[in-house]
Amino acid sequence: MRTPGEGSPALPAGSALTRRLGPWLVVFGVVAALRLVLPGRPSDTGLVHEAIVDSLLSGHNWGRQALVGALEYPLLPTLGLLGARTLVGPTLAVVVLVAVSQAWSLCYLLRLRQGPLRRVVLGVLLATAAWVLPDFRAAWTALDPHWIAAVPFAAAIFHLARWFDGRGLRDAVLTAVNAGLLSFCGLGGLLAGLGLVLVLVHDVRRPTCGDADHRQGLTVLVWTPLLYCLVLWLLWNWLVLGDLLFCVKHLASALSSVAGGEFVRLAWRGLRHTPPVLWASALCLLAVLSPANRRVVRAMLVLCAILALTRSLCLATGLLAGVSTLLVVTAAAAALGLVPGPAAVETVGERRRGGLWRVLATLAAAVVLVLDGMAPTAADPVAEAAFAHDAPAAVEITGWIDRDWTRSRTAVFGVRLPALYHDPLERRFVARMDYHESLFMELAQDEVMHLLLPPPDGRFYPRGKTVFARLYEGQSSILLLERQWESGWQLWRCVITPDDESRLKDLQ
Amino acid sequence: MPEKPYNLTQAVSNDPLAPRGFPQATLVLCRWQRLAAWGLLAGLVLWAILDWRRELLILNILCTVFYLATTLYRLLIIDLALSKARDIRLEPADLERPPDGVQWPRYVIILPMYHEGAVLPHLVESMRRLDYPADRLEIRLLVEADDEETMSVARGMDLQPPFRIVTIPVSYPRTKPKACNVGIEDGEADYLVIYDAEDRPEPDQLKKAAVAFSRMSPEVACIQGRLNFYNPDYNILTRCFTAEYATWFGMSLPGLDCMHAPIPLGGTSNHFRLPVLRELGGWDEYNVTEDCDLGLRLHIRGWRTRMLDSTTWEQACHDPFLWIRQRSRWAKGYAQTYLVHTRDLVGLTRRLGLIGSLHFHLLIGGSILCQLINPVYWFMAVLWLLCRPAGVDQFFPGPVFAMGALCLFAGNFVFAYTTAIACVQSGVGHLAKYGLVMPFYWVMHSVGAWKGFLQLITRPHHWEKTTHFSVPVDSTPGSAGETP
Numbered sequence: 001m002r003t004p005g006e007g008s009p010a011l012p013a014g015s016a017l018t019r020r021l022g023p024w025l026v027v028f029g030v031v032a033a034l035r036l037v038l039p040g041r042p043s044d045t046g047l048v049h050e051a052i053v054d055s056l057l058s059g060h061n062w063g064r065q066a067l068v069g070a071l072e073y074p075l076l077p078t079l080g081l082l083g084a085r086t087l088v089g090p091t092l093a094v095v096v097l098v099a100v101s102q103a104w105s106l107c108y109l110l111r112l113r114q115g116p117l118r119r120v121v122l123g124v125l126l127a128t129a130a131w132v133l134p135d136f137r138a139a140w141t142a143l144d145p146h147w148i149a150a151v152p153f154a155a156a157i158f159h160l161a162r163w164f165d166g167r168g169l170r171d172a173v174l175t176a177v178n179a180g181l182l183s184f185c186g187l188g189g190l191l192a193g194l195g196l197v198l199v200l201v202h203d204v205r206r207p208t209c210g211d212a213d214h215r216q217g218l219t220v221l222v223w224t225p226l227l228y229c230l231v232l233w234l235l236w237n238w239l240v241l242g243d244l245l246f247c248v249k250h251l252a253s254a255l256s257s258v259a260g261g262e263f264v265r266l267a268w269r270g271l272r273h274t275p276p277v278l279w280a281s282a283l284c285l286l287a288v289l290s291p292a293n294r295r296v297v298r299a300m301l302v303l304c305a306i307l308a309l310t311r312s313l314c315l316a317t318g319l320l321a322g323v324s325t326l327l328v329v330t331a332a333a334a335a336l337g338l339v340p341g342p343a344a345v346e347t348v349g350e351r352r353r354g355g356l357w358r359v360l361a362t363l364a365a366a367v368v369l370v371l372d373g374m375a376p377t378a379a380d381p382v383a384e385a386a387f388a389h390d391a392p393a394a395v396e397i398t399g400w401i402d403r404d405w406t407r408s409r410t411a412v413f414g415v416r417l418p419a420l421y422h423d424p425l426e427r428r429f430v431a432r433m434d435y436h437e438s439l440f441m442e443l444a445q446d447e448v449m450h451l452l453l454p455p456p457d458g459r460f461y462p463r464g465k466t467v468f469a470r471l472y473e474g475q476s477s478i479l480l481l482e483r484q485w486e487s488g489w490q491l492w493r494c495v496i497t498p499d500d501e502s503r504l505k506d507l508q
Numbered sequence: 509m510p511e512k513p514y515n516l517t518q519a520v521s522n523d524p525l526a527p528r529g530f531p532q533a534t535l536v537l538c539r540w541q542r543l544a545a546w547g548l549l550a551g552l553v554l555w556a557i558l559d560w561r562r563e564l565l566i567l568n569i570l571c572t573v574f575y576l577a578t579t580l581y582r583l584l585i586i587d588l589a590l591s592k593a594r595d596i597r598l599e600p601a602d603l604e605r606p607p608d609g610v611q612w613p614r615y616v617i618i619l620p621m622y623h624e625g626a627v628l629p630h631l632v633e634s635m636r637r638l639d640y641p642a643d644r645l646e647i648r649l650l651v652e653a654d655d656e657e658t659m660s661v662a663r664g665m666d667l668q669p670p671f672r673i674v675t676i677p678v679s680y681p682r683t684k685p686k687a688c689n690v691g692i693e694d695g696e697a698d699y700l701v702i703y704d705a706e707d708r709p710e711p712d713q714l715k716k717a718a719v720a721f722s723r724m725s726p727e728v729a730c731i732q733g734r735l736n737f738y739n740p741d742y743n744i745l746t747r748c749f750t751a752e753y754a755t756w757f758g759m760s761l762p763g764l765d766c767m768h769a770p771i772p773l774g775g776t777s778n779h780f781r782l783p784v785l786r787e788l789g790g791w792d793e794y795n796v797t798e799d800c801d802l803g804l805r806l807h808i809r810g811w812r813t814r815m816l817d818s819t820t821w822e823q824a825c826h827d828p829f830l831w832i833r834q835r836s837r838w839a840k841g842y843a844q845t846y847l848v849h850t851r852d853l854v855g856l857t858r859r860l861g862l863i864g865s866l867h868f869h870l871l872i873g874g875s876i877l878c879q880l881i882n883p884v885y886w887f888m889a890v891l892w893l894l895c896r897p898a899g900v901d902q903f904f905p906g907p908v909f910a911m912g913a914l915c916l917f918a919g920n921f922v923f924a925y926t927t928a929i930a931c932v933q934s935g936v937g938h939l940a941k942y943g944l945v946m947p948f949y950w951v952m953h954s955v956g957a958w959k960g961f962l963q964l965i966t967r968p969h970h971w972e973k974t975t976h977f978s979v980p981v982d983s984t985p986g987s988a989g990e991t992p
Binding site for chain 1: 925928935
């Protein structure tokens with residue numbers, strides 16, 4: 001007779017619960033505390049998310065729009081930051097969010113290994129990697145709210161590995177739910193989530209996974225969270241921005257702005273700049289490939305490939321690749337956790353047959369890592385996200401405007417620009433998500449309105465023939481260029497002025 | 509009429525709220541509950557006159573917090589059911605010999621029937637399929653004295669032992685629990701199980717329950733079998749009903765079992781230690797969900813209920829109107845049970861403990877409250893999505909909006925998705941997709957709940973009988989309908 005838990009209370013008694021959860025709480029606490037005291041590098045990504053949170057708390061409409069409408073600054077990091085800010089205040093919010101996310105995802109990664117000793121070894125390995133390898137170090141020290149994406153990603157990998165090991169329904173469900181949550185983490189998260197779901201569905205459809213009825217139900221379960229999250233995302237776009245597909249328009253615009261040949265060239269360049277640690281991890285995984293763990297290893301290889309391609313896509317189109325980079329690092333760490341994975345129980349014969357291949361793959365991985373350690377950081381996620389270095393200061397802009405148009409306001413469009421010139425009360429800067437001439441004209445009906453435009457280099461709006469590029473080139477009859485900075489930034493003024501503020505009237 | 513050894517029908521006390529020595533649903537509300545209800549109503553009206561905006565805001569906050577708590581509770585139950593399910597599972601080898609190695613314990617099956625002549629032959633056939641020694645078994649057909657239809661069919665079948673026809677004298681209240689109490693006032697047995705007229709238990713269920721009882725600790729007084737439907741694919745209603753049953757019996761009850769929470773019994777396939785059942789006074793004949801009430805009374809008196817991995821196949825109601833009738837009785841019964849047990853709120857909390865009473869409030873009171881207030885929030889959500897009426901914002905300040913949005917977008921998903929999970933876990937994976945259309949099914953829940961709530965005021969003891977059909981309405985050849 002099987003009566004799981006019979007003879008003992010169903011829920012672990014106090015001491016049993018402490019025994020089971022205690023060590024993990026200690027690990028979580030120690031890692032989070034370490035991360036809190038260690039130095040971190042603030043990122044422009046954090047600045048944007050903080051601005052969105054600030055706007056949300058002020059009830060500003062731009063905050064709501066940016067929360068759901070920006071693919072590069074997705075929902076989950078903003079909500080995570082909002083939660084952290086509510087709990088610990090604005091000063092520590094980003095640091096706490098990053099610390100908690102890193103500690104939480106690390107706990108998942110450590111759980112990939114069986115036994116305390118193996119977990120300690122993995123922990124030491126990861127700490128060494130964070131110290132020695134530039135990619136790991138750069139990612140680890142970045143105070144980037146996108147770190148929250150690592151939690152569902154690590155959780156999904158953990159449950160996926162357990163699914164391959166024991167086929168528990170709970171693991172399939174939690175993998176699917178975490179993959180769904182990843183769709184709220186931008187393009188990198190979305191494609192990683194899709195990859196996880198595809199890997200899981202592929203496995204679920206095997207005849208060994210139960211009868212047709214069971215497999216049919218499992219397939220529904222696996223797809224549902226991701227699809228639901230996507231539907232929600234579109235619904236929120238419709239509700240807040242009045243446009244179902246607003247969130248993907250930026251991506252579409254970025255994609256269409258790059259010509260085919262140029263796109264391939266840029267994507268290839270992006271692929272070559274993939275953190276070497278990912279290739280090293282892939283080689284390590286190949287090294288331990290055996291019949292016992294082939295499913296989980298194949299799944300990880302697929303994920304690595306998806307992440308590398310997503311990252312190169314982001315770099316080719318000029319989109320922020322922060323999430324992808326962090327997920328690449330997390331995947332590499334997870335791969336280390338899976339070497340040898342929980343399912344890697346091999347026979348001596350298999351080990352001998354694969355011995356040479358393993359030695360070669362491990363050596364290759366070591367070479368890649370050594371080269372990576374020697375090379376300068378090729379793709380620093382922080383540097384990549386730094387977009388504000390040449391922007392004119394807000395005081396400089398307002399000072400300039402006040403010379404002729406006292407207290408006149410400046411419109412800033414998009415996500416990054418309003419975040420850079422964050423003004424929740426809209427005293428001097430009016431933030432809007434999307435530019436429409438009619439909308440701008442509406443604003444200009446009541447006051448003298450200025451418009452600030454950054455150079456068309458892909459940092460603030462996609463390259464190519466976008467509406468901002470046309471405005472930048474002066475193709476608007478309602479705007480007059482007031483000033484252009486050396487860095488290329490432009491300040492325009494709307495020439496349709498309100499009746500009572502026309503200086504021509506004074507002259508008359 | 510000969511004197512019966514056990515009295516489970518006659519009043520032993522003058523207390524109108526507990527005529528048989530334990531709190532019964534003879535009256536809907538006790539004195540303080542009546543006063544509190546009128547006081548609450550008057551207070552709400554007065555508050556509305558003084559400041560209706562603030563009143564709505566506060567009520568909205570309370571409802572939102574309640575929704576959030578319900579969602580988290582559901583998540584906890586489902587996660588426990590998935591990770592630590594404790595239902596008793598037995599292998600065929602465990603059933604080869606009696607628990608004591610000598611003979612199987614004496615078992616009595618009671619089959620309450622009222623106007624069930626058409627399904628009686630199927631029921632008898634199902635009982636004959638049970639794998640249990642006939643000399644250790646007694647099957648009692650409880651037939652109301654004025655039910656000529658069932659009585660004539662039963663007599664015409666010339667039933668031999670272990671079958672026995674027990675005539676239930678006509679008396680108020682005319683409910684199933686009253687018949688069950690009459691049915692167990694005499695006779696000796698170790699265990700008792702109750703089945704409904706359309707039930708088809710798995711043949712080895714009695715043996716499984718007997719072995720399980722022998723291996724459990726003595727405080728386990730009841731073992732609940734799983735219920736499932738043999739006609740899930742008849743129409744969309746039976747599909748949703750099956751999905752709901754899969755959730756309740758496949759996940760919610762095992763999850764509650766994990767937490768040692770009170771388990772509201774299903775109306776059938778409850779296996780009892782007969783002496784314990786008699787000691788408790790049997791079922792409350794005034795309560796229209798006497799099973800739920802009995803499950804709570806067992807828990808309060810320190811007895812435990814466990815889940816058994818053995819299925820009884822039932823017939824899913826396929827007619828929306830009949831379904832609503834059945835559901836209204838369940839809703840009314842849950843409300844009755846909640847009100848009966850909260851007559852002594854302090855005593856209840858003392859006996860169940862803080863956590864136990866939280867389980868009780870969320871499970872019994874919470875489920876009814878949810879079904880009653882859901883339509884209000886659905887209406888508001890649709891209105892907000894389509895029209896964005898001005899002024900609604902004032903009832904949803906920041907934190908309340910955040911909680912409300914979480915309940916709307918995540919909470920509803922949790923409930924629907926966990927239904928899909930339960931379908932897969934219970935072996936009806938092809939119904940998983942219907943788990944996702946549950947929000948439409950919940951509308952019917954609310955209709956039933958409101959009907960039951962109104963009936964609680966007008967006809968508290970009226971028994972909305974579930975109609976059973978003589979021919980199994982199974983649309984899928986070779987499906988579960990032919991399996992049991």
